[in-house]
Amino acid sequence: MKKNRLILYIVYALPLPLIVLSICIGPSDVFNFNDALIWLKNHLFCSNEPNENSYIIQTILLNVRLPRILLAFMAGGVLAVSGAAMQAIFRNPLVSPYILGLSSGAAFGAALALSISFAQVQVFAFGFGLIAVAMSYLAAIRQKQVSTVSLILSGVIVGGIFTALLTIVQFMSDPFKLQTIVAWTMGNMHNTNWASVESVFIPVILSILILFIFRWKLNVLALGDQEAQSSGLNPQRSRIIVLVAATLASSAIISVTGVIGLFGLIVPHMVRMMVGPNNSVAIPVNFVFGGMFLLIIDDFSRTLYSFEIPIGIFTMLIGAPFFLYLMKKTKTVWE
Amino acid sequence: MGINNTNLSIRDLSFNYGEKSILKSINYDFKPNKLTFILGRNGSGKSTLLRIMAGLVKPNNGQVLINSKNISDFSLKERASVLGFMSQHHTAIFPFTVLDVVLTGMVSTIKIAPSKQDYDLAAKAIERAGIAHLTERIYTELSGGEQQLVMIARVLAQQPKILLLDEPTSSLDFCNQIHVLTLLKKLSAEGITVICVLHDPNAAFQFGDEFVFLKDGAVFYPDNDSNIKSPNFLSSVFMMPLDIISIKDRTIIYSKDLPE
Numbered sequence: 001m002k003k004n005r006l007i008l009y010i011v012y013a014l015p016l017p018l019i020v021l022s023i024c025i026g027p028s029d030v031f032n033f034n035d036a037l038i039w040l041k042n043h044l045f046c047s048n049e050p051n052e053n054s055y056i057i058q059t060i061l062l063n064v065r066l067p068r069i070l071l072a073f074m075a076g077g078v079l080a081v082s083g084a085a086m087q088a089i090f091r092n093p094l095v096s097p098y099i100l101g102l103s104s105g106a107a108f109g110a111a112l113a114l115s116i117s118f119a120q121v122q123v124f125a126f127g128f129g130l131i132a133v134a135m136s137y138l139a140a141i142r143q144k145q146v147s148t149v150s151l152i153l154s155g156v157i158v159g160g161i162f163t164a165l166l167t168i169v170q171f172m173s174d175p176f177k178l179q180t181i182v183a184w185t186m187g188n189m190h191n192t193n194w195a196s197v198e199s200v201f202i203p204v205i206l207s208i209l210i211l212f213i214f215r216w217k218l219n220v221l222a223l224g225d226q227e228a229q230s231s232g233l234n235p236q237r238s239r240i241i242v243l244v245a246a247t248l249a250s251s252a253i254i255s256v257t258g259v260i261g262l263f264g265l266i267v268p269h270m271v272r273m274m275v276g277p278n279n280s281v282a283i284p285v286n287f288v289f290g291g292m293f294l295l296i297i298d299d300f301s302r303t304l305y306s307f308e309i310p311i312g313i314f315t316m317l318i319g320a321p322f323f324l325y326l327m328k329k330t331k332t333v334w335e
Numbered sequence: 336m337g338i339n340n341t342n343l344s345i346r347d348l349s350f351n352y353g354e355k356s357i358l359k360s361i362n363y364d365f366k367p368n369k370l371t372f373i374l375g376r377n378g379s380g381k382s383t384l385l386r387i388m389a390g391l392v393k394p395n396n397g398q399v400l401i402n403s404k405n406i407s408d409f410s411l412k413e414r415a416s417v418l419g420f421m422s423q424h425h426t427a428i429f430p431f432t433v434l435d436v437v438l439t440g441m442v443s444t445i446k447i448a449p450s451k452q453d454y455d456l457a458a459k460a461i462e463r464a465g466i467a468h469l470t471e472r473i474y475t476e477l478s479g480g481e482q483q484l485v486m487i488a489r490v491l492a493q494q495p496k497i498l499l500l501d502e503p504t505s506s507l508d509f510c511n512q513i514h515v516l517t518l519l520k521k522l523s524a525e526g527i528t529v530i531c532v533l534h535d536p537n538a539a540f541q542f543g544d545e546f547v548f549l550k551d552g553a554v555f556y557p558d559n560d561s562n563i564k565s566p567n568f569l570s571s572v573f574m575m576p577l578d579i580i581s582i583k584d585r586t587i588i589y590s591k592d593l594p595e
Contacts, residue, residue, distance in 0.1 A: 222429050227425065231443060231493050232412045277430050
């Protein structure tokens with residue numbers, strides 16, 4: 001218990017310093033880390049140190065870096081919380097927010113929009129992401145009931161359909177557009193501005209609030225439908241509410257960041273290792289820790305080289321080996 | 336805990352699984368504040384009957400009444416405050432602590448997250464089930480028998496007036512079987528109606544107040560000239576030759592076909 005509490009203090013204390021640090025680092029040629037720090041000091045604590053290029057610094061910090069940092073934080077938080085919630089309602093620790101075909105649907109939508117140039121990429125990605133999830137859900141309904149196994153199965157199948165459609169679009173696109181499509185599916189945040197933050201803000205806050213309210217009930221759902229129902233919780237209805245909230249938030253995020261693979265799978269596992277499986281504690285930690293983790297990955301992705309490494313690639317390179325390790329280590333035997 | 340006036344009755348209850356008839360027009364009034372055992376062979380419809388009473392399965396025909404009100408007219412929360420159900424098997428996936436598992440039994444009274452008071456109530460239920468030493472242990476790392484005791488604590492935390500238990504002793508060792516059956520006896524004395532499916536008629540006769548025998552999906556009664564503890568009746572319920580011996584007011588049933 002004591003160890004848990006210490007971890008919680010650390011997790012909740014870190015975001016602010018991390019955000020300040022992230023604002024100050026970046027690949028700008030005009031100013032360095034120190035200049036950014038002085039600018040922050042001048043504006044936050046009303047000190048008056050001499051600062052060259054103050055106006056440029058202000059523009060870059062506030063209009064380039066800050067929205068991107070906020071988006072990275074929200075994206076990480078949302079994917080982690082949605083992943084944890086989905087794992088609980090499907091009673092399956094290998095599930096991610098993409099399990100119902102969300103990522104393939106969104107990627108197809110984005111590709112379609114990019115190939116017919118008049119369409120809005122974000123709107124198409126969001127729309128097709130939701131269409132894919134709805135298809136998976138409708139396909140799994142039997143006599144007004146949805147079994148979790150058929151839902152995961154139909155999700156995989158629907159994901160396959162949209163991946164095939166995506167391939168057709170890619171096959172028929174010219175090389176320049178193809179490059180843009182591929183870049184989108186690898187996850188990217190270098191186009192982030194305040195408009196992207198604004199566009200995801202409402203669905204994200206709303207969904208996170210719903211998942212936060214349901215955090216403890218996820219424990220009940222994770223124990224099984226029969227147990228939930230006989231002690232007074234409607235498992236079908238609760239599952240739909242959680243599913244809709246997690247899907248809305250993730251598809252809003254994915255529509256601006258592109259596909260960030262495996263993130264929503266691995267972070268809930270890391271959090272479970274840190275604070276245990278009780279979702280009452282783990283859901284808020286998932287948001288904060290997931291936010292910080294993706295922010296750190298994004299910091300690397302925008303500063304490590306002179307060109308940007310897509311954030312989805314970075315996450316995969318960390319996520320995939322970790323996933324394999326988990327599969328080896330997991331105690332539960334899946335028969 | 337006061338005297339319980341909750342009456343549970345079954346009226347003309349039938350259930351089919353596809354073409355197969357599992358329960359055939361069952362009528363029964365369960366006595367409040369008693370420990371009732373439902374006995375019968377595998378496939379006689381015991382578990383199905385219990386699951387229908389718990390509201391988990393809808394009958395094709397007939398009703399389950401609580402104080403003359405059909406359970407399908409209860410909201411889930413109302414039903415949970417009256418009826419507690421424990422299934423025979425339970426598989427947990429995530430490594431929750433025993434306390435976390437027991438708390439989930441109280442979901443009908445917990446709005447968003449459990450309060451200090453809820454934790455205390457859960458701890459009391461754990462103590463009542465006699466597993467206080469397991470409180471902080473990981474549920475998935477316990478033995479099958481210990482897990483069964485945790486699920487009993489979970490349903491006790493729900494504080495229902497009627498307890499429906501499907502084979503609560505199936506994974507327990509001899510001592511824990513006696514421990515659980517004694518607990519059920521005590522609960523019924525404290526004013527909870529306990530209805531329990533059990534395989535072992537000897538244990539049932541030792542602890543139970545009332546007995547329901549199911550055979551081929553119907554309640555099976557003894558003839559006028561015999562009683563439920565007569566060898567003829569028991570042989571016909573369990574469809575094998577059985578005999579009894581009586582020692583100190585106890586009836587012990589054994590198979591006639593013992594190996595030489």
